[in-house]
Amino acid sequence: MDSIISVLADNLPWVWVGITIICVLIESLTLSLTTIWFGISAFVMVFLAFTPLPFPAQLFIFVALALVLLIFTRPVVKQKLNQKKIATNYERIIGQIAVVTKKITALDKGSVKINGMEWTAAVKEDITLEEGSKCIVEEIAGVTAYVKQI
Structure with a gap:
């Protein structure tokens, strides 16, 4: 020992x-x-x-x-x-073409489909986008895609 x-x-x-x-x-x-x-x-x-x-x-x-x-x-x-950053990749849809799935007016939000995903959509101008029409995504604010007419 x-x-x-x-x-x-x-x-x-x-x-x-x-x-x-x-x-x-x-x-x-x-x-x-x-x-x-x-x-x-x-x-x-x-x-x-x-x-x-x-x-x-x-x-x-x-x-x-x-x-x-x-x-x-x-x-x-x-x-x-454990601080994991959740990547949203929303920046990649700015400038892409979207299809209106619910009518969008200057007063009412609608919805658009972008890359197979449904987004709440609004317009900044005094225009109306009918269902089925195409538009371009200008900006994302929160969960709303702001779009403009092509």
């Missing part, structure tokens, strides 16, 4: 390197943002292993640092990573 402890004490930086690698590998497989904090803590311990700090103290610092990182930084990082 004493020989295992002396071998461990002589190679303590390598033990922490091994723990770092294992934690990072587990994190890369799970992407749960849990073991990465233990990996970071173990990486810090690689450098502390070169000090005369005894192993029980190093182990305490490792666990304390990992828990502090887990509790205080994981929610912030998780929130930042």
Whole structure:
């Protein structure tokens, strides 16, 4: 037993390197943002292993640092990573030809079909677009396509 402890004490930086690698590998497989904090803590311990700090103290610092990182930084990082931008691609329909599917007047909105999708449509001019007529999309505001006569 004493020989295992002396071998461990002589190679303590390598033990922490091994723990770092294992934690990072587990994190890369799970992407749960849990073991990465233990990996970071173990990486810090690689450098502390070169000090005369005894192993029980190093182990305490490792666990304390990992828990502090887990509790205080994981929610912030998780929130930042979960901010997904939803691409609408509405810009690509501006300038395209649409078919009127419901009559559009200056006072009433109607609807148009663009690339197989139905859009609420309105006109900015004092014109009327009858059902079945073609028009060009000028602008998108919210969920309304503003169209003009061809």
